[in-house]
Amino acid sequence: MKRRDFLVGSGAAVGVDLTSLRVAFGAPSTGGAADSRFLLVFLRGGYDCANVVIPASSGFYYESRPTIAVPRPVAADATTALALDTDWALTPILRPSIGALYATGQVAFIPFAGTDDLSRSHFETQDSIELGQPLQGTRDFSSGFLARLNGVLAGGRPIAFTDALPLCLHGRTDVPNISLRNVGKPPFDDRQAQLLQSMYAGNHLAPAVADGLELRATVAREMETEMQEANRGAVTTKGFELEAERVGRLMRDQYRLGFLDVGGWDTHVNEGGAQGTLATNVESLGRGLQVFAQTLGPAWNDTVVVVISEFGRTFRENGNRGTDHGHGSVYWVLGGGIRGGRLAGEQVAVSRSTLLDNRDYPVLNNYRSVLGGLFRRLWSLSPAQLERVFPGAAPADLKLV
């Protein structure tokens, strides 16, 4: 039976001394492609980017959102939006988390980002982004772009922190997945695990069965450490922050390619402005990402997080103080070593005349080009390798890493 190597270092067995692992991987990293980590955070539901990264220099924005616009930044008033440059501002609720990272160049935003898929359907667009295939031609639902990226990297060590394996990690090899929201003790000893695996010998589910049993045991050991740390008086976190901390620990110690999704962004009704439904959700996201960065420690310098969503929302608010399905979005790029503190990519002034179909942000930075360009720099991919990840996409070099 072919098994994935879960633990860094070859053939680390069940029962490995976690303390030594911790020391080995807590040491400052040497940099370089081999150590690069990548986490994709997918905001499912289409987050309303225009109320998070606000086009504050556009009077049209304030005209279009009479009840939900986030007020303009006021210099020296820390309760207002944070000016990112002369045109853009960050919603005030993100000041302590994402704002702080931006100030030290660890966050960049890519406005007018997204896909050319114009169906404005959550599912259609999420699927097409996760597959990362050209829009023309038939789709292969067994080939997601993160799985293909893993295929061209040596030792990519992928994982999804989700209950079900996301489409972007569907591929030739089984990729482990585990949700870290609630974790308990492993229920099977080694003999029982062997018996369970033996029933699946020769079955195509055999790798998934082996992966699942082993990952479960590994995570249980990690959580033991978490509890010990908590008992020593470490700050206890909860909700998405706790999940992000656990994700951070596994990414720091064992995995190089991660996927995480966060829901609750489909704000058709009563979206709110500087405060409200969207603000509450985005605050929790921001704090979680901050905790993730802290948990990685020195490894944060070799880590890149990209936050995406299937589409932006209508630029004008609707009749229910919410927004409907739109098109262009704003992506976030985070990392200890990135060239951030700026807006990256193609831009256009935000006005009535530049909206797509007189309703949505256009897409000027296609996700396949943006991510392709990023991956190329991150792992020094060859054009042939990049072609396998995003067939037919010309990489855009935004010089983020």
Added chain:
Amino acid sequence: MLPRHLPRASKAIGLLLTTSLIVGCATTTSSTSPSTARGATAEETRWLNRITYGVTSQSVAEYRRVGRDGYLDEQLSPGSHPLPPAIAAQIGALELDQLDPAAELLAINAENKRINDLPDPAERDAARKSLNDRGNRLAYEAARRILLEAAYSRDQLREQMVWFWLDHFSVFQYKGNIRWLAADYEARAIRPHALGSFRDLVMATLEHPAMLQYLDNAQNAVGHINENYARELMELHTLGVGSGYSQQDVQQLARVLTGVGLAGPSPPHLKRELEPFYRRQGAMEFNPARHDFGAKVLLGQPLSAQGFAEVEQAVDRLVRSSACAEFISRKLAVYFVADQPPPALVHRLAATFERTDGNIAAVLRELLRSPEFEASLGSKFRDPMHYVVGSIRLAYDARPILNTHPLVNWLNSLGEPLFGRQTPDGYPLVEAGWASSGQMSRRFEIARAIGSGSAGLFEPEDGSSGSNAGFPRLASRLYFEDIEPTLSASTLAALDKATSQQEWNTLLLASPEMNYR
């Protein structure tokens, strides 16, 4: 009696039973005549495992009594089979049947208003919590009823179709007041039409307050267009994405649906010429003052009717299109046959769908009698609902459980809770959605929970003391007669190495055969 704690010894007895079974079955050649053997053949067990949530002694006995054709007839025109009295009593004790959604919604609004006006914050929080608790309890009871019927009803095909349509017309309990409406949605919008007319099903969901809230059509009004429901009605409920409709069609259908919303405490004051268009049905209200009476074109043809009749005309047009016949037929084939169903089968089903004007039972009859269905037995991966309900049926057969919380928790942990899909697309119906490594290890834990103890299933929900049930006896006559012949050599070898009955149970429930139907 079979030995209770000695898997090896019980296996020896099983071999004897199995041998006599094989001899007995040798004379049974026609798959449609009643089986003359004591148990079912491996093929018959697999057939029953697909037609039902999972084989039980009762289903085998019934199959032997009436034969395959008779069994299928019963399943396709259900209704004559009462639930076991103990289960019927549990369901009868729920508050659900007395609920009137219209009154419930008005009461919630009034209560929210009262709470917001409370001066004392502590009192406000307590009142809010009590309202919330009631919503949670009602949503749980809705799920409980569905699970009990799925596990114990003899009308197993209908129960699967109830789940299938609940998923197809998915609503999420934590949006709006859906927790208060979920039970009614299942009982009045879905269940009566589960094997009936697809058009009636679409109309029943369209008019139900749960759907009106979930996809925001309650807010859709002339001048305040909300396209959410219109889009999903075409994309997810009837035509399927990429079937030829355009953004223009979405916008037109959204205009058609303007005014279909929730009834207030009293009817609106209307201009005289609008009054004939007003319509109220339960908690649903068609308010002509909120409706866009302008001309509309849908799928290339103008709509001629006005007011709510225009909504019905639009739905007729959607459900009678060949895209809809193809889309629904394919989805049924994915659920009952294969992740990639044979196109020839789908075309035949679609033809039946069109010929019968969307008669669900007729399409299913064609599907379940097809050679493609026969050829696929045992190869469809069980989704969490099938896995959990099938495991309980196998473990406890006809014995009624007293507590449904464990089932609800298992479905939560496997990512397929009832009324718990946040997005309106419903859960995946294919193996790739459920067979990842994390899912498999979760299933094994559930197998252990069921196999090694009573898992809380026999602690009455009213808090009264329950019986100490111990662990289930999976090495039963049902197992030896009907299950063992379907098991592979690797599964049998692993079972043989079990060191306790609990471990043996766990392995059986975790085996590949129990993960497929």
